[in-house]
Amino acid sequence: MNKSTKKFILKSLIFFMAIFLLNNQIYSYVLANGSGQGYEDPGDGKSNFGSTKDNSIIDTYIEKGGGYFLNSFSSILSFSNRIEMKNIEGFDFEEIQMILDSAINNMISAKSTYYILIQIAQDTPYDPEAISKLRSFDYQSFMNNYSLNSEIFKEVEWYLKNGNITGNFIRIYNSFIKIEGLLLSIKDELSLNKMPSLSTIWDVNEEATRTLVFGQYITRIFNAI
Amino acid sequence: MIKNKKKLIFKAVVFIMVIFLMNTEVFSVICANGAGGGYEDPGGGKSNFGSTKENSIIESYIEEGGGYFLNAFSNIISISNRVEMENINGIDYDELNKVVDNALDNIRNAKYTYSILIQTALYTPYDLAVISKLKLFDYQAFMTEYSLNKGLLLLIKNEVSLNKMPALPRIWEVNEEASNNLTFGQYITRVFYALQKNR
Numbered sequence: 117m118n119k120s121t122k123k124f125i126l127k128s129l130i131f132f133m134a135i136f137l138l139n140n141q142i143y144s145y146v147l148a149n150g151s152g153q154g155y156e157d158p159g160d161g162k163s164n165f166g167s168t169k170d171n172s173i174i175d176t177y178i179e180k181g182g183g184y185f186l187n188s189f190s191s192i193l194s195f196s197n198r199i200e201m202k203n204i205e206g207f208d209f210e211e212i213q214m215i216l217d218s219a220i221n222n223m224i225s226a227k228s229t230y231y232i233l234i235q236i237a238q239d240t241p242y243d244p245e246a247i248s249k250l251r252s253f254d255y256q257s258f259m260n261n262y263s264l265n266s267e268i269f270k271e272v273e274w275y276l277k278n279g280n281i282t283g284n285f286i287r288i289y290n291s292f293i294k295i296e297g298l299l300l301s302i303k304d305e306l307s308l309n310k311m312p313s314l315s316t317i318w319d320v321n322e323e324a325t326r327t328l329v330f331g332q333y334i335t336r337i338f339n340a341i
Numbered sequence: 342m343i344k345n346k347k348k349l350i351f352k353a354v355v356f357i358m359v360i361f362l363m364n365t366e367v368f369s370v371i372c373a374n375g376a377g378g379g380y381e382d383p384g385g386g387k388s389n390f391g392s393t394k395e396n397s398i399i400e401s402y403i404e405e406g407g408g409y410f411l412n413a414f415s416n417i418i419s420i421s422n423r424v425e426m427e428n429i430n431g432i433d434y435d436e437l438n439k440v441v442d443n444a445l446d447n448i449r450n451a452k453y454t455y456s457i458l459i460q461t462a463l464y465t466p467y468d469l470a471v472i473s474k475l476k477l478f479d480y481q482a483f484m485t486e487y488s489l490n491k492g493l494l495l496l497i498k499n500e501v502s503l504n505k506m507p508a509l510p511r512i513w514e515v516n517e518e519a520s521n522n523l524t525f526g527q528y529i530t531r532v533f534y535a536l537q538k539n540r
């Protein structure tokens with residue numbers, strides 16, 4: 117193999133590695149992801165912080181719980197769409213009940229997943245490096261740079277600055293319980309073929325929206341550190 | 342006896358009316374609804390405020406635009422779900438492309454409906470009774486705020502159509518913008534709903 121061929125192979129390898137890294141989300145995603153890196157690995161007590169792969173049981177539960185929540189929220193929005201359009205397209209009680217059931221089932225799964233996640237997180241020591249980074253992080257500038265919602269961001273900051281990552285999970289879990297309760301009360305009204313009360317629908321939408329933004333801010337911060 | 346019967350019939354009618362009003366959404370629903378009550382009726386120049394029926398062309402456009410927006414937001418959340426579950430379920434790019442296309446179609450329809458709504462609203466006088474109640478409410482600013490940034494979705498579409506995972510910051514931005522819009526629109530509905538109830 118001559119020198120130029122070696123050079124070509126090396127260049128190709130670097131190119132493919134760059135493509136691979138660009139296409140693989142080193143670190144995920146939407147709802148509270150990345151916070152698994154704030155814990156030591158439950159298996160061998162090693163630090164996960166800065167790892168390039170999705171690496172811990174905690175991250176897997178975060179992804180699973182987030183997935184169920186997002187499915188539920190998508191159904192909640194479809195449900196809201198049917199209510200919004202009822203004067204234009206009419207109202208199919210059977211269809212809307214199916215959408216609502218899907219929202220409830222996904223929310224129940226999200227809640228159970230988060231319950232297990234909290235148990236595991238409580239039994240797992242924090243990674244000191246991650247905690248120290250979270251304490252010294254410049255939250256104010258970060259919030260200003262991305263024009264984030266200050267009310268929600270301050271809440272996230274309060275947990276993370278105090279090194280209480282698990283507190284975030286508990287906060288999200290409590291929101292899931294609240295959303296599930298609201299969805300069940302809508303189901304009760306619908307099962308009587310009655311239009312659900314508007315204020316309950318508004319409450320569900322606002323709680324789900326808040327939870328999404330809350331979880332996403334956690335991901336944004338872990339992504340930044 | 343006859344007096345008692347009349348009383349009973351009167352009570353029954355009142356009862357049925359109450360039930361009817363409780364079950365009819367006098368005033369809807371989720372995204373900025375009820376704001377149509379802030380305008381005079383384009384037909385007869387009459388006030389719509391406090392009407393017990395869905396009352397103006399403006400209100401219909403708000404409903405239609407809100408419906409499209411909610412569908413788009415639901416699609417956007419589905420995209421986020423696919424991205425979130427990528428490690429567990431893998432990614433089906435064909436399916437993801439369809440979801441992104443749906444989101445774009447719905448957001449385009451929402452924007453188109455809102456552009457007609459804005460034109461209609463610009464040529465319709467405000468209902469002074471409502472405006473005096475709202476005082477500082479700036480509807481035009483709301484219209485501007487409300488439109489979702491289609492450009493972000495187009496960037497996501499460009500990436501997905503190349504079978505590439507969309508960049509996370511774009512997903513976050515779309516989610517946050519849609520969340521802001523939903524909350525903003527819903528607060529308007531809440532305000533108009535409260536005005537209506539206190540009338």
